[in-house]
Amino acid sequence: MSDMNTANYKNAQILCVGTELLLGDIVNTNAAFLSAQLAELGISVYKHICVGDNPERLSRALRDALSETDLIITSGGLGPTYDDLTKETIAAALGLELELHSPSLDRIKSYFERTGRVMTPNNVKQTMIPHGATVFPNNNGTAPAMAAFGGENNSKTVIMLPGPPNELIPLFHEQVKPFLMSHTDAVIDSVNIHFFGIGESALEEQIKDLMINATNPSIAPYCKSGEVRIRVTAKAETHVKAKEMCDACVETIKQSSVGKFIYGIDTKTLENTLVLALRESGKTFACAESCTGGLIAKRITDISGCSDVFLGGCVTYANSVKQNILGVRAETLASFGAVSEQTALEMAEGVRKQTGADIGVSTTGIAGPSGGTPEKPVGTVFVAISAKDYHKCIKLTLSSMKSREYIREVSASNAMHLALSYLNG
């Protein structure tokens, strides 16, 4: 039982089971997820191994792994069918008998009742667990996860998780993480700081000394389509202490030269932050998109319940549509072109008035790879905002070496950030 287990995990291996991985039908996102989670817990990952639904090779890989580290986390092979053999193979390798686990059987029965499906006898196989294992009930599927113990002084632990990420991820967060934390010396806390308007290398350059010297809390940057996120992670004896350490580090970064680029702390995404800010200020939003072609609207409407602040948008690819729907003037298009500050401003104002929103934003530019000119190369994008008492346009000159996808993502983000900055005064 877990309370008999006095292990103190320092390092681990991740062993994924599934022929579909070896055929390249699916990408092994579980290994990356588990690795990142273990790194945060201060547990080093030595190796990933991935084998097919083949008991012999699984058995061999497991023995090798157990000879190197005390903790192995597996994913996959816990299903009800004859080729799901992870649990049986691991139990055999650890010298443990399988026993019926009644709470799991009850759980599986009620799961089938709830979903209106018929339980088949092979589902009973899923409720057999190795002697002495700690069971982690699965709220999103039929296969319970578990930790089995073996080796000298029960020093070896094998945690078995189901393969589907929608089962594995909540199981890890809700049950495996607390289990592992109860078997490590320290608790871990982390805080994410979200930046906009500064690149990863410029940010690193400016707070290099801070980053290099940071071991606990550690400071790690992550970059995605023009946004940078910094994760501050602290390890301490208690959560209170770890949180204090994180907060102090966040405060230092806020006070530094990069502080002005922070748009959120522990927020989800830019669009989430915008929707919350709109809701808080009681304002509504609309967008007119040319080069982003619906991406702003798509990202906003990814958020369930955004309809209280998002009224709608127009994708005005053709000039005639910019005129007919948004009321952009023919003279503006003729004098300055569709990709211009003037057109962007008229688009933002047009969509605001047409929809009756408090804030309108717009994008017009060259997303490439074709369509660039010497005056307006690929990567030239105008992003504008219009409110009752405010309007502004910024010009982006993104590298023409960047992909169409990147240019569109960054342009959409800039439009949303413009609205967020306006709301934040």
Added chain:
Amino acid sequence: MSDMNTANYKNAQILCVGTELLLGDIVNTNAAFLSAQLAELGISVYKHICVGDNPERLSRALRDALSETDLIITSGGLGPTYDDLTKETIAAALGLELELHSPSLDRIKSYFERTGRVMTPNNVKQTMIPHGATVFPNNNGTAPAMAAFGGENNSKTVIMLPGPPNELIPLFHEQVKPFLMSHTDAVIDSVNIHFFGIGESALEEQIKDLMINATNPSIAPYCKSGEVRIRVTAKAETHVKAKEMCDACVETIKQSSVGKFIYGIDTKTLENTLVLALRESGKTFACAESCTGGLIAKRITDISGCSDVFLGGCVTYANSVKQNILGVRAETLASFGAVSEQTALEMAEGVRKQTGADIGVSTTGIAGPSGGTPEKPVGTVFVAISAKDYHKCIKLTLSSMKSREYIREVSASNAMHLALSYLNG
């Protein structure tokens, strides 16, 4: 040298090197890519292994792998810095000396001249290759790829590829694949058949006998957000023969009961197929989106150069916007609701007239997870099309268990498929 190598590869292992993989900073897409490619070549993958930039563990993993299979493909660790040790470790394991490879040195020099960067002495390290190796020049980076040979009768081959996918993928397609094909008994050809309107399990059910009995050509289904793709792969002595075998199999599937669900052969995506069909028929397209919130427009405008057929779209989230911009009648909204056949049809007609497009499509529905009612549960979506002489609305009843993302993707696909079906008569 490769011409001395008479190996006939049947199985392989993939060994990825990189601490960033073990930290979970990046997902191992290389392993999935290489696995899928090897499967197509008829080479079975036994195992994936991933280790950090640690020569000892790499060496141990390599020795284990070489004891099991004759072919190992590695990715990563070919960079210029001190911790890039894949090549050195592999040469040592195979008992091969490293030698300067002059063509690679020339190549690297001209690469630096071309990109205007300064070559540093540690780039010379990248031009050292194990004695007797076959070099694969890298057009997208400084690290040449290579195949090194060792073991009894040179029966063991280790192919080393750089880690960045934008280098690894073209290297594989252009050089490694032909190399491997020259060392397998056969050539491989494959054809993709794209289906819409039938689920994976229904499709499998209907052509089960065909699929089970298909060994060469093999028939493999892939599924993604409501679309199914079948890949037919044939192995033969010549390309002509392999192609003939694929074509015959495709013909059989076309003639089967699932033939009517095929929308394309070897096409890229549904949106690509639609843009090509619009261009061919000289027709223009516009979309009015409620629940898909800009996703149709976004997917169409992912395609560079779509502006000749795509005029624009409206994202009409609020009812007032449906009325003001699209001209949906207040009575329609009051009598039938925003999520109804009548509203969908008026939206499609409205966007067609407003933009002057030949074809207008629309979506209105409940993408969830909130907003469902007993009469219109989450997953209820109306998708409509309007042309000058044609209009139609279909009702989707997707499972309310599906994610918001899935419901939106499938709804957008249905709208585009409706337009495609209209164009194809």
